Amino acid sequence: MHELGIIVKVLDEVDEVAAEYKAQKILKVTMEVGEVSTIVPDLFTDAFDWAKKKTRFAQDAELEMIIIEGRTYCENCGETYRTTEHGKKCPYCGSHETYLLTGDQVIIKDIAAVFDDEGQPSINE
């Protein structure tokens, strides 16, 4: 449900960047989405395709997601392991003294946009 709220923020952000860089339109938005970020990738894509219609530059843009594996570090034994398989409990020593290293991020990595390289004023409807 909050995929839409996040996507609206993402689209606001990329629209602003496109305007700032004087791009003509955005072709692709690439995001890094952690496995344990609570984002459901399918819902994220649906929300993106619905919300992009209301943007200035991203109406035809596609969303690419790079899924980042969740990795947890064990402070007790120093091992790291896959978070989605074992959660908070270290599979090597059984300790709960663990913390997430990576996999909860939701990051706008980059956008691919069309530019007018002649430096002519861009045409925006």
Place this chain on the structure above:
Amino acid sequence: MQEVRTILLSKSVFEDNDREADVLRERLREKGVCLVNVMSSPGSGKTTLLVSLIRRLSERYRVGVMEADIDSDVDAVTVARETGCRSVQLHTDGMCHLDAGMTEQGLRELGDGLDIIFLENVGNLVCPAEYDTGANFNVVILSVPEGTDKPLKYPLVFENSDLVIVSKIDALPYFDFDIEECKSYVGKRNGAVEVIPVSAKTGENMEALENWFINKLN
């Protein structure tokens, strides 16, 4: 001629909000105001519990409350009527969570001269956990009818909490809810968090809850 270029952003979606929340938290600390973000599922008895808790705390402190809802102001009206404390209703306009910006707006509306402010977040265990409101304490309410396994199903909200309140314990005889099992699930997610079981209806153990806040405020 047109060409396609890539603009690098590398920006976290939560970055702006996290920064705003940190600024807000610091400002509250300087003013000596304690902001408590209360999160739970819909129907966990948040409003009833808050009414009961605020009545107790009002004897010592100046208490305010902000009620967040997608739409409607039933909660703000109820709390104000039942406790006489200052209250404002925040509308999220369809969003499923509150962010630091909305919280700040609510605080401005509420005004100065309060010791403790409860922020009743939108009833939902997923989205509010992602957005730092700038609160000094995060509290999760889990009601007996919801079941013991919620900390396993919605880990983030429990990981980010300072206190878990198990509400509606007067209903324990009618449900398969094991408080010790629930505590162990919460502990797996967040070893440091305290779990306080209460019933706002019968008043059972409400004093322990009141004392938790009194300790934090001193």
